[in-house]
Amino acid sequence: MPRFDVLTLFAGYFEPLRTQGICRRAFDSGAVQLHTWNPRDFASGAHRSVDDRPYGGGPGMVMLAEPLLAALRAARQAREQAGAPPAPVLLFSPAGRALRQADVQRLAQSPGAVLVCGRYEGVDQRFIDRHVDAEISLGDFVLSGGEIPAMALIDAVARLQPGVLGDELSAQQDSFSDGLLDCPHYTRPPLFDGLEVPQVLLGGDHARIARWRRDRMLELSWRRRPELVLAMERAQRLDRDDQRLLRALRERDAGADDRQAPDPGYT
Numbered sequence: 580m581p582r583f584d585v586l587t588l589f590a591g592y593f594e595p596l597r598t599q600g601i602c603r604r605a606f607d608s609g610a611v612q613l614h615t616w617n618p619r620d621f622a623s624g625a626h627r628s629v630d631d632r633p634y635g636g637g638p639g640m641v642m643l644a645e646p647l648l649a650a651l652r653a654a655r656q657a658r659e660q661a662g663a664p665p666a667p668v669l670l671f672s673p674a675g676r677a678l679r680q681a682d683v684q685r686l687a688q689s690p691g692a693v694l695v696c697g698r699y700e701g702v703d704q705r706f707i708d709r710h711v712d713a714e715i716s717l718g719d720f721v722l723s724g725g726e727i728p729a730m731a732l733i734d735a736v737a738r739l740q741p742g743v744l745g746d747e748l749s750a751q752q753d754s755f756s757d758g759l760l761d762c763p764h765y766t767r768p769p770l771f772d773g774l775e776v777p778q779v780l781l782g783g784d785h786a787r788i789a790r791w792r793r794d795r796m797l798e799l800s801w802r803r804r805p806e807l808v809l810a811m812e813r814a815q816r817l818d819r820d821d822q823r824l825l826r827a828l829r830e831r832d833a834g835a836d837d838r839q840a841p842d843p844g845y846t
């Protein structure tokens with residue numbers, strides 16, 4: 580059962596996780612545990628400062644190493660007293676490696692982690708050098724703190740705990756679980772805004788439906804994330820039907836390669 584000890588100046592961010600939706604179910608059942616530690620509670624001086632100006636000048640503030648270390652020690656001690664096995668210290672940072680579903684799956688089956696949420700310009704590098712095992716990024720953009728990445732990670736882990744999702748199969752069929760993106764989904768009505776539900780999904784032939792879904796997963800992944808398909812191919816995880824579809828997709832691309840079109844962005 581994963582236990583997360585989160586070092587954060589803003590514990591309030593985590594309340595919605597405890598009280599809403601799927602995560603609430605995970606916390607209520609004890610499938611996941613969450614404890615927060617505020618470095619300010621471990622800071623010294625009249626003002627209990629947790630940040631200071633950067634050496635060398637420049638804008639912004641830097642999180643002090645000492646209150647963070649004191650909070651980390653308290654978290655470790657509490658874990659030990661609760662009989663939780665030792666766990667890695669993970670810092671959220673745009674400079675970290677992007678979080679992947681494989682990391683989430685490993686964490687879901689682990690004793691959890693101590694998560695460090697940065698703020699301001701970031702954390703004094705010496706704390707990172709001495710006490711952080713890995714840095715995790717949520718993507719190539721900058722947030723104002725590590726709390727949202729921490730919530731994202733805990734949510735992703737919580738939904739993988741047995742009994743937390745309504746149907747265990749949902750997690751197995753999600754994007755990245757099997758290495759590919761998920762297929763499109765449809766529900767009632769059968770005709771919406773002039774668009775019909777693909778006929779195969781209405782026919783009740785489970786083998787044909789499974790094949791259709793797999794084909795759409797491959798097709799979408801090939802169009803949007805070809806590296807996922809190439810990795811599956813290298814790992815010899817494509818069956819004969821997959822390989823046949825991939826050959827057809829490659830032939831189609833050889834004619835008109837819209838996969839290579841420049842990324843238009845979101846706006």
Ligand SMILES: C[S@@+](CC[C@H](N)C(=O)[O-])C[C@H]1O[C@@H](n2cnc3c(N)ncnc32)[C@H](O)[C@@H]1O
Pocket residue numbers: 670671672673674695696697698699700701702715716717718719720721722723724725726728
């Ligand atoms: C304003 S950011 C600091 C940005 C830092 N000066 C930089 O340019 O890389 C404050 C904190 O938010 C968190 N953060 C911001 N963007 C993130 C991202 N993409 N992934 C993970 N954590 C992030 C980190 O904990 C970071 O220390």
